[in-house]
Amino acid sequence: MTQTTPTADEIDFQAAQWLLRHDAGLTAHELAALRQWLEADARHQQAWDELARTDALLASLPAQRVAAFSQPALPAPAPMSLRRRLAQFRLAASSLPRGALAGGCLLLCGLLAWPLASHLQRPGFQHDYSTARGQFATQILPDGSRIELDSGSAIDVALYRDRRTVRLLRGQAMFHVHADAARPFQVLAGSATATVLGTHFSVRHVGAATQVSVAQGTVRVEGTDTGQATVLHAGDTVTVTPQGMGALASVSAQAVGNWRDGRLNFENATLAEALAEFERYGDTGLVLDDPALASLRLNGSFDARQPAQFAAALPLALPVRLLRQDGKLHIVAC
Structure with missing residues (x-):
């Protein structure tokens, strides 16, 4: 028995x-x-x-x-x-x-x-999860929800009788929420709070900015510092900072959380932003010496674990060249 x-x-x-x-x-x-x-x-x-x-x-x-x-x-x-x-x-x-x-x-x-x-009101389940640089992890919660953690990310999970709360301390995560009308699922990250009942969405919290992108379902996003709120549907994304909430933007629903496949997609990103994103996954060996080059814009999809391929593509896409010095590849102007 x-x-x-x-x-x-x-x-x-x-x-x-x-x-x-x-x-x-x-x-x-x-x-x-x-x-x-x-x-x-x-x-x-x-x-x-x-x-x-x-x-x-x-x-x-x-x-x-x-x-x-x-x-x-x-x-x-x-x-x-x-x-x-x-x-x-x-x-x-x-x-x-x-x-x-x-x-x-x-x-x-x-x-x-x-x-x-x-x-x-104490949580019936509470646990912290984190990943090291270059590490990915998937966690299944007792309620049936699934969380996929990106490189260098950390979360704090607390499941209560009347709500489910996740604090995204850093990095980004993809959430696959098990629907439960009696217990809303909240993700708190920086200046944003995302609330859902059941859906698939990604939350990114790097620096002071928090970005919420929805792949399926509906998510309510609130700016905790400003009180602004908006509702996101599949294909919507919004960025929240302590200064306020940005305008809704469109994103391919299929592309939400594409970092899970080890891909980094850049759309009109600055060179500085692209380099910082690669550094989240490991040492790139790339050095940007000239601040004037930091604002150069680029587009493309790259393997997060192959920064050498990204470096080889830079001279083809931007007016730069690579100079090897002291064991590093320095990005300099042509």
């Missing part, structure tokens, strides 16, 4: 039951059972500690606030210790069906603003 791993909700409920029994008094046998439960899983101890802190916070609240919650329509009763009021609340709650108990606990959290609210 297969034993399932208890969820965070189930562990919280078990911890609450143990706390009720503990306050009522435990026998030596029950105390040993509690210790065994706490040691069985690190999450048990964490849930117990957080409920204990909640208990301590309740004990420090003015009694009027607890009275207002327990009997909102009646005059305040005669003075009674808060501990006793809490015990009465627990006694009543322990006889309720589990669903009603959960609802009551959430209501109490909202009214008294106790720390358990943040405990219930």
Whole structure:
């Protein structure tokens, strides 16, 4: 018979039951059972500690606030210790069906603003992923979504009960989001937030600029610094900086995330931009000595892992020549 791993909700409920029994008094046998439960899983101890802190916070609240919650329509009763009021609340709650108990606990959290609210909102899954320079990786998340990481990229993933959040710290990634209407999927990168339910899109965050490009589906992009927002469909791309959101531009939906095939496509890119992009994947051995050449424009598709082929094409496309010196290829004017 297969034993399932208890969820965070189930562990919280078990911890609450143990706390009720503990306050009522435990026998030596029950105390040993509690210790065994706490040691069985690190999450048990964490849930117990957080409920204990909640208990301590309740004990420090003015009694009027607890009275207002327990009997909102009646005059305040005669003075009674808060501990006793809490015990009465627990006694009543322990006889309720589990669903009603959960609802009551959430209501109490909202009214008294106790720390358990943040405990219930902690992610059910959290992990950091990164790639080194020249490395690529694909990660499958527990919700079925897939993330493809480009060279020199890093993300922080957190899956909550009501949302899925990914922070793109640097680099770029292609997202294949599993549709879940109850849990929107958000990508936070620099000054941009992209929100979807299910789609395929790419987010690039290099320097201060964040670029979102959609291959399939719909993505809402918001500038977190300016409050600007726009909706992208397949074939749309937009760039967001701390200064604002650029105009929507068109891109081939098939070309979105083409770096996954090891290709770098440049369309009216400057020579400086092209060299910087190649350097993200490895040492090119190319040196641009003349700042005046940095603004030269070029187009083309190149293999990201073959900078030598890119170097050989430069004199054919631009008024430059290559000069080998000190083990490097220097790009100089003709």
